[in-house]
Amino acid sequence: MHSRTLIPAIVAIASGAALLSAAALPAAAGTVQRVVVPDAYGVREGTVGAAALLAKTETCTQISQAKYAKDAGGTKSIPVCGTEGAVFWKADMDIDCDGQSTTACNSQTDPWFLSDTAFHQSDGKPLNAEKLPFIVVPSPSTTWRYSDYGIKGGGVVAVIYEGKVRYGVVGDTGPTTIIGEASYAMAKSLGIDPDPATGGVSSGVTYILFKNSTVSPIESHSAAVTLGDQLAQQFVAAS
Template sequence: MRTRNLALATVAGAALLTAAALPASAQATAPAVATVHPVQEGSVSAADLLAKLKDCGQISNGKYRTDEETSATVPVCGKSGAVFWKADMDIDCDGQITDQCNEQTDPWFQDDTRFHQSDDKPLNAAELPFVVVPSSSSIWDYTKDGIKGGGVVAVIYNNQVEYAVVGDTGPDKIIGEASYATAKSLGIDPDPETGGADSGVTYILFKNSQASPIESHGDAVSRGDELAKKFLQEN
């Protein structure tokens, strides 16, 4: 990912130098360099949310791994109205079969998700931003902290805020996973086999919240913005 970003920066820099070297008449027709705009859903900034998460009041009975081969270093933390953790992002492509998510693109593909759309179909990982929570275990039972299917989540990465829903459950000892659509929106490589982010992702799950219907990203954003404002006021 770093190599890809460096390559893009190199190309952009070369384009700027090339344009600058052209005469004024030619510069007017030189191709513009694309500008990447950060994601900012809602009115609450990533910085304001992160400022409330400097300390972790651990509520999990132990910690989670981010991958099978890593040690357990990630606790689930509690705040007024929310739980949160800071981890990596692996890519979940499970659910409806799409061009992006299928058995050919994802070696671990499963055609179902723990929670379903209002029409009882599995969620669409390629289109819907959603987060995976660890299956209930002795480490942590998400249901006991008011977390449910469709619950609203603020996902923060690289000073960006993306709202998502709780859409699937994963291994009971691993944490840090979100849908293809979540990763893509945040500028993270969404490839289910080789993509993801190694670190730097914060997940804030708002207690007793629920987007309606679960597949409505617009509703998740609207509710998420209000919940984020309330979170800042209460913490």
């Protein structure tokens, strides 16, 4: 995560699990039918709507020792909240373009570009922020240690913005005092300006991180969507 100022800023999956095709398939009795609908980015991900997920985040049980700011030097007003199966926060979105150098993400397009990410692909390379939807978590500190709550690199996340739900992974770590950042690909999939220098959005983004989950390999977005949809169903069904 970059120390930006005034820049508007989700396991292994069961063997054989797969996404359904764009054509709606008949649902077996007692099962939830996945509907995959084309949109500006390609498909709508999963079966759980934004409203159902947001309803589970209306009440915050704060688990962080203190609160985070959206940007460096800003007011610390954002708590990390916890439930039995997930942690979440509501913040802005800054754009992370770190990792592999690509057409959209490089030292020329991103003033804060770093050629590495905290977590790596299965081949050892840094993540590709232009292609892979992922989010950034604050580095461990006295404020909050993500690993103490079952959150790890490659863990599944759901990100909600303006009625859209997108899945991804925990892909990078950032400063210890600010929160609210995701990859170029995640921003683009949500209809947020992904420009690393001038893009992002200043508020309205909900990040839900599912505890004790791991996507393998971390760079498989389809695996993140499949597992994310399963965990989202469990999340909204929990009492």
